[in-house]
Amino acid sequence: MIVFEDFTYAYPTGSAPVLRGIDLVVEEGGFHGVVGASGAGKSTLAMAVAGFIPHAQGGEYAGRVAVGGAVVADTPLPELVTRVGLVQQNPFDQISGARFTVREEIAFGLENLGVEREEMARRVDAVMADLGITGLADRSPYALSGGQQQVVAVASMLVMRPEVLVLDEPTSQLDPGGARMVVEALGAVRRSGVTVLLVTHALELLAEHADTLHVLVDGEIAAQGPPAETLADDRMEEWGVGRPRYTEAAARARRDGLWEADRALPATLGAAAAGFRAAVRTEGGRR
Numbered sequence: 001m002i003v004f005e006d007f008t009y010a011y012p013t014g015s016a017p018v019l020r021g022i023d024l025v026v027e028e029g030g031f032h033g034v035v036g037a038s039g040a041g042k043s044t045l046a047m048a049v050a051g052f053i054p055h056a057q058g059g060e061y062a063g064r065v066a067v068g069g070a071v072v073a074d075t076p077l078p079e080l081v082t083r084v085g086l087v088q089q090n091p092f093d094q095i096s097g098a099r100f101t102v103r104e105e106i107a108f109g110l111e112n113l114g115v116e117r118e119e120m121a122r123r124v125d126a127v128m129a130d131l132g133i134t135g136l137a138d139r140s141p142y143a144l145s146g147g148q149q150q151v152v153a154v155a156s157m158l159v160m161r162p163e164v165l166v167l168d169e170p171t172s173q174l175d176p177g178g179a180r181m182v183v184e185a186l187g188a189v190r191r192s193g194v195t196v197l198l199v200t201h202a203l204e205l206l207a208e209h210a211d212t213l214h215v216l217v218d219g220e221i222a223a224q225g226p227p228a229e230t231l232a233d234d235r236m237e238e239w240g241v242g243r244p245r246y247t248e249a250a251a252r253a254r255r256d257g258l259w260e261a262d263r264a265l266p267a268t269l270g271a272a273a274a275g276f277r278a279a280v281r282t283e284g285g286r287r
């Protein structure tokens, strides 16, 4: 569980706070999304969960962030890395450069923790099997596609058995095939019981997979709730987030009288298809 209590944060080089009075509860387990316009503070929020804020970045803060009951600011980074994994945008940048194979790369964090060799091998094998990358075990991390590298980055975090996995735009530099690999891997992470907090502009992905969605606007939480509600919110345009293409299609159909007036706008393809089918039936009934 991640809890923000009235959390405000300013970077050391900037005078104005970039997160302001954040109150947020992310329930244990499940898949939770964070969206917002560019500069809204999403990466800053991700770093506040992972502890790079305040531990590595410094800056000024008020209020608190806690993960699994541990207050992030009071917990040393070496302990936090076993509680929270952070996967970032660029898969290439996350390769340690210190190991030759995917298997060794995934084991790297456990080695640093001094985990016993057999236990380490068991855990690495299990994570690779869970994420469907056993076939990559003996390859060089540098010889992989971006999607494969990103799944290895997820595996390197998951092998530490964190409570929370935070991902900051993990698919934004990938082609559609690579993005699909990462999404499938996140399905496996979710099934393992780890809480997933995903920062992304990929609204359709959140519409299909997220349990809750948190909308950041200029450093504040402007809306939160189930994605079917938040993504169809009329204010998403003015907040600079936009809406899924299915929502936009239905909104246009509604303007043209082709969407039932009392039916909520859809966020997913399935909900859009159901709405259009119903509209066609109603139209047919009128004839």
Ligand SMILES: Nc1ncnc2c1ncn2[C@@H]1O[C@H](COP(=O)(O)OP(=O)(O)OP(=O)(O)O)[C@@H](O)[C@H]1O
Binding pocket: 011, 012, 013, 014, 018, 036, 037, 038, 039, 040, 041, 042, 043, 044, 045
């Ligand atoms: N290291 C830093 N020092 C000072 N200001 C920073 C630093 N990093 C980010 N900022 C500022 O903090 C604000 C929020 O940035 P952040 O990267 O968290 O936004 P974001 O929502 O993740 O944006 P994007 O979608 O473009 O990644 C921006 O105004 C940004 O310029």
